[in-house]
Amino acid sequence: MRIQVQDAAFDLGAETERFAKAQDAAGAVVTFTGIVRNNADGTLKCMRIEHYPGMTEKALQKIADQAQERWDLTDLLIIHRHGDMVPGEMIMMVATASKHRLHAFEAAEYLMDYLKSRAPFWKKEMTADGAEWVAAKDSDEDALSRW
Template identity: 70%
Template sequence: MMIRVQNAPFDFGQECNAFAQAQGNIGAIVSFCGIVRNNDTGTLHRMEIEHYPGMTERALDKIAQQARARWSLSDCMIIHRYGTLAPEELIMMVATASAHRASAFAAADFLMDYLKSRAPFWKKEITEQGAEWVAAKDSDEDALSRW
């Protein structure tokens, strides 16, 4: 299980390939990559992401362990960036490996719902109008409630 919280960019293809090559006799690998998207008005200059080192990694490790136990994953990976990111930059990724695709898909979906609503990251959007902290969305909470 790999958990990385980092400031530096990552190469999604390279990370997926390395994760796949590290797996043994496995039936499915599912990966997801999140990208900083511009806001509805197209005025996002950058996003600033903060976290508490140590606490963040422990929280991500805990949820990854829950996913592994719940879906009998052979492995999973979470990479999440912090710092200043521009629109279209990669912000995070998850990958799951399991004997069966249903487990790999469900676990990846579960990890994403957790990352969106419970992971200890704080995001601030800087636009032409100023800076504003990103508030939690009801839709993210609803998605998490299904687990």
């Protein structure tokens, strides 16, 4: 299990390949990548993601431990960035590995739902008109009811 919180960009292909090559006991690897999406009117200059070092890593570890307890995973990876990112840049990735695909898919979805709603990251959108914190969405909270 590897959990990284970093400001630097990551190489999705290299991370995915490194993770997959280490999975000799797995029959499935699932990945998900979050990308900075421009706003509806196309004016997003950047997304600023803030966090509290130490607290964030503990929260991600707890979410990862819960996934390991619920599903038969051989490994998992969470990379989440902080700092300023422009539209099109990767914010985060999750990778799960399991003997069977269902466990890998469900664990990845679980991690994403909990990362989106419970991980201590705060997002601020910067546009030409100013800056605004991104509010939590009811749909993200509703997704947790599946678990």
